[in-house]
Amino acid sequence: MPEIVVISGKGGTGKTSLTAAFAHLAGRPVICDLDVDAPDLHILLDPVRKRSEDFVSGHEAVIDPTRCTGCGQCAQACRFGAIVPDGPRYRVDHLRCEGCKVCVTICPAHAVDFVPRHCGEWYVSDTRFGPMVHARLFPGQENSGRLVSLLKTEARRIAEETGRELILSDGSPGIGCPVISSLAGATLAVAVTEPTPSGRHDLERVTALCDHFRIPVAVVINKCDLNPGEAERIAATALARGHALAGRLPHDPVVVTAMVARKAVTELPETPFAASLREIWRTIETLAGQRTRSASRA
């Protein structure tokens, strides 16, 4: 089954607005918001929650002040600077604790408890375009990669159970842990960029990441008229690196109009922007279909 992940490197290039339109245009997708850190897709898709689950992952250290003798061995051993003096004793700064258990293991007074970490929540919902799997990582939490993997597993299960034909995911910015997790097993990465110094620079890094994991890339250049020369250079670079060019979109206020209306831009009365987006979606579907067929032959 094709799995399409929309990424960008740089934030704010239009991933979520485009994903909402693709969800509208796709036939029978399961929709996944993998930007668990700052999810926004639900704002456009208005999901009705069917199921809500706690995301508990890893542990954190908690020093019991009644047992702590203040010897400080834990603070010396902690590589994360997470153990700080608190009067004559010590306490754990939970925002810095990575849950490695070293302090728990070495404390001579057995004063450090190791408690499961409730990092967030995840949901299965219905939307007007199909089922949606999404989540919310609590502020400052780690393990976003594990949560992304969990959402993908759930999306695959729903797709199989309901006979849906595509998993469409909105990814997160950057090239780190959650992005790496979102790319695992993807059929096609759609990289949305803009012709700005940051857009170009970040696209190069995120597509290098896709190359590293051998995920095929289709580039969409959004806001292409902000700097047409740069847009052409980005297009040429993409093709030279063996990436597909799915298309170009202008810098158009209709994107914000759609966002304010809580709609996909393709749901509004037809605009040139939406027409280009339909073309782009057809290209992406074709590319993903080719990849899926070649993968099933292999």
Added chain:
Amino acid sequence: MIVSIASGKGGTGKTTVSASLASIWDAPVVAVDLDVEEPNLHLFLRPELSPPEVVNIEIPVLNEAACSRCGACAEVCQFKAIAMLGDTPLVFPEMCHGCGGCLRVCPTEALSPGTRELGSLMRGRAGRIEFLMGRLRVGEAMSPPLMRAVKAALSALIAGAPRDAVVDAPPGVSCPAVSAVIDADIVLLVAEPTPFGVHDFRLAVEAFTPLGKPLAVAVNRAGIAPAEEAGLRTFCRGRRLPILATIPYDRAIAEGYARGRLVADLSPGLRATFTALRDGLRAHYAKEAVHA
């Protein structure tokens, strides 16, 4: 004073604000790029950079001959970086957080410290602005340890001679974003008055308020969605978050940015916006520091 520029949502203008703020700063200042996954500040400040310094994380290296196959290392590891394959430990270096737990518990000293490259630290200078950035290796998943190395370099600079810092943080509100603002004196949130922007701004306020640091706001692309902006301003009033700058939604600014220009250089009015932001940050910090 260390000012961290954060946002929640990506693409709201953190780098735009950081670059312009650093460019008009009227005291010794270090511009720091802590968005190590996608560092962009150098594209606008254009510093002369010295050669990159490789930053590593410590990982375990197994000497099988010395291993007693007790399994204590795999048991202590919380990150699935060591697994027992039959009775032999197998190390997965890319999963390792560098806590050193396995080396501590190994009874036969069969594990020794090795390294995994996280990325690089770069130092430079753009005119009178000192510059520091981290750049994550493509394929590396963990940004916080590299950010710690960049922050340590900043602390060393400040310890050498007091100066201010303008820190460009990564987007989001999870561990990398919190790690970027946790050592700041004041956090400036760049808010975009769109439905996505306001939603993520509220997440950021929720995430950063418990840190107990003064928070202030810069509204970027003001005028793009008036009803959302009114909601944003009401929310800020309710939370007593001062709005220290308002940058209008203007195609000329977007085009200037697309050509790598500093927004503060585009017009005298925009320059005045950033000098007022600088003064506002100082005043807000001074006021909050008295309260603290």
